[in-house]
Amino acid sequence: xxxxxxxxxxxxxxxxxxxxxxxxxxxxxxxxxxxxxxxxxxxxxxxxxxxxxxxxxxxxxxxxxxxxxxxxxxxxxxxxxxxxxxxxxxxxxxxxxxxxxxxxxxxxxx
Amino acid sequence: xxxxxxxxxxxxxxxxxxxxxxxxxxxxxxxxxxxxxxxxxxxxxxxxxxxxxxxxxxxxxxxxxxxxxxxxxxxxxxxxxxxxxxxxxxxxxxxxxxxxxxxxxxxxxxxxxxxxxx
Numbered sequence: 001x002x003x004x005x006x007x008x009x010x011x012x013x014x015x016x017x018x019x020x021x022x023x024x025x026x027x028x029x030x031x032x033x034x035x036x037x038x039x040x041x042x043x044x045x046x047x048x049x050x051x052x053x054x055x056x057x058x059x060x061x062x063x064x065x066x067x068x069x070x071x072x073x074x075x076x077x078x079x080x081x082x083x084x085x086x087x088x089x090x091x092x093x094x095x096x097x098x099x100x101x102x103x104x105x106x107x108x109x110x
Numbered sequence: 111x112x113x114x115x116x117x118x119x120x121x122x123x124x125x126x127x128x129x130x131x132x133x134x135x136x137x138x139x140x141x142x143x144x145x146x147x148x149x150x151x152x153x154x155x156x157x158x159x160x161x162x163x164x165x166x167x168x169x170x171x172x173x174x175x176x177x178x179x180x181x182x183x184x185x186x187x188x189x190x191x192x193x194x195x196x197x198x199x200x201x202x203x204x205x206x207x208x209x210x211x212x213x214x215x216x217x218x219x220x221x222x223x224x225x226x227x228x
Contacts, residue, residue: 034211034213034214036214036215038155040155045205045218045219045220046147046205046207046218048210048215048216051210051216052211052214057210057216087154089154089155091155091157092213093212093214097167097169098157098171099145099147099157099160099213100157101154101155101157102154103154104154
């Protein structure tokens with residue numbers, strides 16, 4: 001199973017934008033678009049924020065956006081708010097019908 | 111109310127078995143696939159297994175293959191995870207999650223804690 005690499009932590013001030021990267025290889029993220037992003041505040045279940053690279057489920061603010069370039073997928077949060085502080089995970093659905101998660105990124109709102 | 115509720119967690123010794131349940135409500139259960147995802151204390155998310163709506167497409171993570179079995183009971187709107195030969199490293203909160211679109215999990219339960227310890 002492939003590994004997806006995320007930065008351990010990112011931070012930003014309220015109102016700013018932050019981007020969290022998720023790096024794979026040409027065989028996974030570089031080829032497939034089944035990339036999702038999850039938000040997980042402490043002690044809660046993960047919440048889907050982005051699916052299929054750039055689609056937002058209903059109810060997710062448009063401050064959250066997803067993109068992909070080459071072997072790297074990205075989650076951008078604009079107009080950062082205190083409530084955005086959480087752990088964020090990317091995932092990829094593979095050609096072997098398995099799901100791989102990134103190691104997670106802790107977002108701190110300063 | 112659209113929700114998933116896990117149950118069945120607890121403390122067991124290595125080598126023992128446990129069956130987790132995930133009760134769904136508020137939506138058409140039969141049209142969805144379901145995953146189990148786990149999270150060890152202080153660690154990240156780890157995918158465990160998926161069972162699609164047709165009941166025949168089932169896939170497992172290598173770490174649980176041959177020990178865990180995912181199944182569903184459509185009349186009861188419930189998904190199960192039978193866990194055999196449990197190991198200390200299986201200790202985690204286990205989440206049940208609904209599959210929106212091949213690996214995107216749009217609804218999760220609150221999780222149930224499984225502790226494997228001697």
